Each structure stands twice: as structure tokens, then as C-alpha cells.
Amino acid sequence: MSDASTTLRLIQNEVRRSILERLVREPHYPMQLAELLEVSQPAINKHLKELERGGLVTKEKVPSDKGGPPKRIYSVTQAVSVRIDLGPDLFRIEQRDLPKGGPMRLTGILPEAARPVAEAVSGRKKIAVGEGIEHLRHLTESLGALDRQRDALIALHQQVQSRISAAVDADFEAYEERALVHRLLESPNERLDTLALGQHLGLGRQEVAAMVDEVGARLERQLAERAGHVLAVKPNSDLRWWLGSVKRRR
Incomplete structure (x- = not known):
């Protein structure tokens, strides 16, 4: 199993891309690939080993x-x-x-529009080329x-992120504080990994x-001002889950 970084590294090579383009259609022997791509067989073998090591191809x-x-x-x-x-304000790589x-x-x-196709081909090992x-x-x-809808959602996400970034730049002077806020924005549904953040910033x-503590208090004040009321909770309340778990100062 490869990750996005491994996959991108592997497919950045033109010969490996050409190998994959042919292998997805049908299995090939190394000698076949060497003849088709006009590349030496030792070079083909080297690329195949890289692709196999990265989990993109298998051999038998x-x-x-x-x-x-x-x-x-x-x-x-x-x-x-x-x-x-x-x-x-947008950088995301995902596999x-x-x-x-x-x-x-x-x-x-x-989606509803694609279900008839699944029903038409289900249980059939072969279908005619025309069909x-x-x-x-x-x-x-x-x-x-779907791609057009996703493009629009990504563009809207970028617009929202851009407006937030403007506020972050205005509200947080320290680079480390801005980095913390951006970590929260990158994964709004996940608990902040404070250990990884500390290692990243050298803190x-x-x-x-x-x-x-400082950034959390400031963000909570902003939320309270926007909502028009204040909610008092203990520092270790689950309501602050998004700030992660760190040992508090004494």
C-alpha cells in the first residue's frame, strides 16, 4: 500500500507512467514493455521494481x-x-x-444517475464493446x-479560507500562533495534535x-462576541476538544 507522496514520486517519471498506462489495460512481460517503450530491459526491470516496492504493481x-x-x-x-x-490559501494532497x-x-x-449502469453490468463477466x-x-x-461540483466546492472553500487568513493575519501577530490557528483550519473536525505542532515549530x-491557552482564549472570545453571549466552562471541558490535549501550566 502506497501513500500520496510515494505515488507522486513514482508517477513523476515518464517511463513509469508509460509502464502503468499499459499495465492497467492488461498484464505485460518486462520484455514486452521494453519493446513497446523502446527502453532497455534492465531499465524496465528497475522501474518495475520501484513500482512493485511502492505497491502500485504486482508480479507473478x-x-x-x-x-x-x-x-x-x-x-x-x-x-x-x-x-x-x-x-x-489552498494546499491539499490526498490519496x-x-x-x-x-x-x-x-x-x-x-449517484442516482449512475445506478442503472451498475444494475446493467452486475453479474456479467463480459459485455459487448458497443454496450x-x-x-x-x-x-x-x-x-x-461531479467534478464541476467538486471544483465549485473547492473554490468556495478557498474563498472562505482566504477571508479567514486575512483575519488571522490581523488578529495574531506571532508566527507560531498563526501556525496553530492554520492547523485548526486545515482539519476542523479533528483534535489538534499539539505534539506534532510543537515538533514542527521547535517548541x-x-x-x-x-x-x-492564549490562542484558545482569544478564539473563544471571538466566538462569544459573534454569538452575542458568553459560555463559561472549565479549561479541561470537552467543549474545547478542538484544542487538543496538553499538560497545562501550573
């Missing part, structure tokens, strides 16, 4: 047609989606594993619509605790 030995020793054949078995969003299982297992997740082209055309249109545990 199959009997030789000419009665010789078994031959190595390579194929792609891992199905992933790598997404990169980059722009002002997601595609759902496993047959077409009918996907119907609960698929398949029609299904793929329909799915490509559905993917295009000790007590320094991080002091900064969390």
Missing part, C-alpha cells in the same frame, strides 16, 4: 510457452485516486482507495458533473501549552 510467475523456466508478468491491482488542490466489490455493492454510494462504450459515455458525463511542551 507463469509457465513459459516454449517450455523454459517460468516468466515474470506484471499487472496493476491497486485502485486509488490521487487528488491535488493547490492555490492561494483515496477506491471502493472494492461488485457493481451492486456500489449502488448505495453511487460498454455507451455505459462509459454515461459514466464520463456523470463524473464530469517545548510548556511553550505549546501556553500558546494553546
Whole structure:
């Protein structure tokens, strides 16, 4: 299993991309790939080892047609989606594993427009090329619509982030405090990893605790001012879960 960093490193090489482009269609022997890509077989073997080490391809030995020793054949078995969003106030790299299982297992997740395709191909190992082209055309249109919606959501996310960044720059003078707030913004549904933050900024545990106290109090005042009322809670209340868990100063 590879992560996004490994996948990006592997596919940045043009020869490896060409290898993957052919392997996703059907398994190939190293000698086949060398002839098709006009690259030496030792170089092909080196790239295949890198791809195998990164978890993108697998190999198996199959009997030789000419009665010789078994031959190595390579194929792609891992199905992933790598997404990169980059722009002002926007940087996100994510790799997601595609759902496993047959077409009918996907119907609960698929948009309504794509479910007829899953129902049409379920239980069939082969479909005619003409029928398949029609299904793929329909799915490509559905993917295009989803991509446009996702693009709009990402753009809106970027606009919101940009406006927040302007407030962060105005409200927090210290770089370390701004870094803490940005960590909260990057993962708003997750508890802040104060240990990782301290290592990133080169701060000790007590320094991080002091900064969390200061930034947390300031953010809570801003929330109270916006809501028009004040809510008093203990410092260790679960209402402050988003600030993580650090040992408080004494």
C-alpha cells in the first residue's frame, strides 16, 4: 500500500507512467514493455521494481510457452485516486482507495444517475464493446458533473479560507500562533495534535501549552462576541476538544 507522496514520486517519471498506462489495460512481460517503450530491459526491470516496492504493481510467475523456466508478468491491482488542490490559501494532497466489490455493492454510494449502469453490468463477466462504450459515455458525463461540483466546492472553500487568513493575519501577530490557528483550519473536525505542532515549530511542551491557552482564549472570545453571549466552562471541558490535549501550566 502506497501513500500520496510515494505515488507522486513514482508517477513523476515518464517511463513509469508509460509502464502503468499499459499495465492497467492488461498484464505485460518486462520484455514486452521494453519493446513497446523502446527502453532497455534492465531499465524496465528497475522501474518495475520501484513500482512493485511502492505497491502500485504486482508480479507473478507463469509457465513459459516454449517450455523454459517460468516468466515474470506484471499487472496493476491497486485502485486509488490521487487528488491535488493547490492555490492561494489552498494546499491539499490526498490519496483515496477506491471502493472494492461488485457493481451492486456500489449502488448505495453511487449517484442516482449512475445506478442503472451498475444494475446493467452486475453479474456479467463480459459485455459487448458497443454496450460498454455507451455505459462509459454515461459514466464520463456523470463524473464530469461531479467534478464541476467538486471544483465549485473547492473554490468556495478557498474563498472562505482566504477571508479567514486575512483575519488571522490581523488578529495574531506571532508566527507560531498563526501556525496553530492554520492547523485548526486545515482539519476542523479533528483534535489538534499539539505534539506534532510543537515538533514542527521547535517548541517545548510548556511553550505549546501556553500558546494553546492564549490562542484558545482569544478564539473563544471571538466566538462569544459573534454569538452575542458568553459560555463559561472549565479549561479541561470537552467543549474545547478542538484544542487538543496538553499538560497545562501550573
